[in-house]
Amino acid sequence: MSSSAGDGGILMTMHRLSQGGADRVAVLLANGFVQKGIPTRFVLLRDQGEAERELLDLLHPDVSITSAGPAIGSRHLELVRGQRFIQREIVSHRPAVVLASSSNMGLVTGLASKVRRDNGPRFAMKLTNPVVRPRDRGALRTLYRHKLYAFIFNQYDLVLTLSEAERLSLLEIYPAAGALFRTVPNPYISSEMLQDPPRRRPAGPCRVLTAARMMPQKRLDVLLQAFARTSLPDSRLTILGDGPLRPALERLAQSLGIADRVEMPGFVDDVLPWLRRTDLFALSSDYEGLPAVILEAFACNVPVVTTDCFAGARQMFSEIASCAVTPVGDPAAFAAAIDRCLTSARKPEDLRKIAEGFGIEASIAAHIRALDHLMR
Numbered sequence: 339m340s341s342s343a344g345d346g347g348i349l350m351t352m353h354r355l356s357q358g359g360a361d362r363v364a365v366l367l368a369n370g371f372v373q374k375g376i377p378t379r380f381v382l383l384r385d386q387g388e389a390e391r392e393l394l395d396l397l398h399p400d401v402s403i404t405s406a407g408p409a410i411g412s413r414h415l416e417l418v419r420g421q422r423f424i425q426r427e428i429v430s431h432r433p434a435v436v437l438a439s440s441s442n443m444g445l446v447t448g449l450a451s452k453v454r455r456d457n458g459p460r461f462a463m464k465l466t467n468p469v470v471r472p473r474d475r476g477a478l479r480t481l482y483r484h485k486l487y488a489f490i491f492n493q494y495d496l497v498l499t500l501s502e503a504e505r506l507s508l509l510e511i512y513p514a515a516g517a518l519f520r521t522v523p524n525p526y527i528s529s530e531m532l533q534d535p536p537r538r539r540p541a542g543p544c545r546v547l548t549a550a551r552m553m554p555q556k557r558l559d560v561l562l563q564a565f566a567r568t569s570l571p572d573s574r575l576t577i578l579g580d581g582p583l584r585p586a587l588e589r590l591a592q593s594l595g596i597a598d599r600v601e602m603p604g605f606v607d608d609v610l611p612w613l614r615r616t617d618l619f620a621l622s623s624d625y626e627g628l629p630a631v632i633l634e635a636f637a638c639n640v641p642v643v644t645t646d647c648f649a650g651a652r653q654m655f656s657e658i659a660s661c662a663v664t665p666v667g668d669p670a671a672f673a674a675a676i677d678r679c680l681t682s683a684r685k686p687e688d689l690r691k692i693a694e695g696f697g698i699e700a701s702i703a704a705h706i707r708a709l710d711h712l713m714r
Contacts, residue, residue: 346434347377354387370702383420392607438463448493460712500628503650525701552581567673637693
């Protein structure tokens with residue numbers, strides 16, 4: 339990167355330090371930027387995030403961080419307050435680039451670009467969720483989402499996508515914006531993960547694992563219904579994560595008669611020890627960007643069953659016999675896939691090769707290359 343790249347540095351925006359994978363990725367990116375000599379500052383729309391302690395412990399000491407204030411009970415009010423706060427931070431710190439760390443930050447950060455001047459910062463965003471989600475499939479809702487993101491993208495100089503399949507799908511919707519979209523791999527996999535010895539199957543009953551916030555998008559109800567239909571009555575399911583749907587999920591497990599085979603230990607700051615002693619990872623979401631935990635499972639040689647919830651899922655899994663992709667929201671198909679993957683012959687060496695493409699060092703370097711022309 340040019341010498342001017344580090345002068346103004348990067349200002350990254352985030353709603354809060356939450357359990358979401360996008361927030362962990364943002365922290366890893368910020369750490370990588372400062373280690374390459376690029377001043378980096380986090381601007382949070384609010385503090386008191388669910389994973390604040392864990393992510394602050396992970397954050398490099400040279401990354402500065404500030405917050406617009408405590409939670410105020412309304413996401414919309416936090417966005418309004420946050421837009422003004424981002425603008426003040428831009429004026430005060432004069433970054434070279436303002437980077438929205440997720441789709442959820444796209445609109446509020448884009449609106450803050452009103453402070454842009456001829457020599458002001460350039461704006462980039464990471465697209466971490468689909469433009470059109472499953473609940474947006476109706477014609478009017480789809481049109482609204484297309485128009486909304488056309489407005490959002492118009493505020494930016496660069497939009498970073500998580501996969502080439504996603505970039506190509508965006509070009510079908512926004513054919514005139516080809517130069518705006520660029521694919522970069524997210525930093526997910528450390529060299530230490532890939533250096534670990536091959537996973538050995540733990541003794542005892544088969545173990546299925548998932549890691550997700552307990553919220554509607556993750557469709558943990560579908561996972562519980564599917565698990566109740568599986569043909570291995572002594573298998574165990576572990577759900578890592580927490581959220582507002584916990585009481586409903588606990589009641590559902592009771593009603594399905596599987597509560598004695600399901601554990602919900604809450605949020606953990608390191609999923610790897612759990613992956614290393616499981617047989618299968620399950621992802622039941624309605625939609626995702628590119629789930630980090632799937633790649634972490636591959637790095638640990640753990641097969642995966644997932645819904646068709648992210649762009650390129652079927653292409654990624656097409657030649658992996660020990661893994662499966664099922665339709666979104668179909669417990670019967672998900673149950674059949676769990677049974678098939680738990681009883682099939684596994685080829686774990688293939689899974690580690692997939693994970694290698696998402697190494698932290700290479701991914702940070704790719705982000706720096708993508709942002710370089712904005713920095714100049």
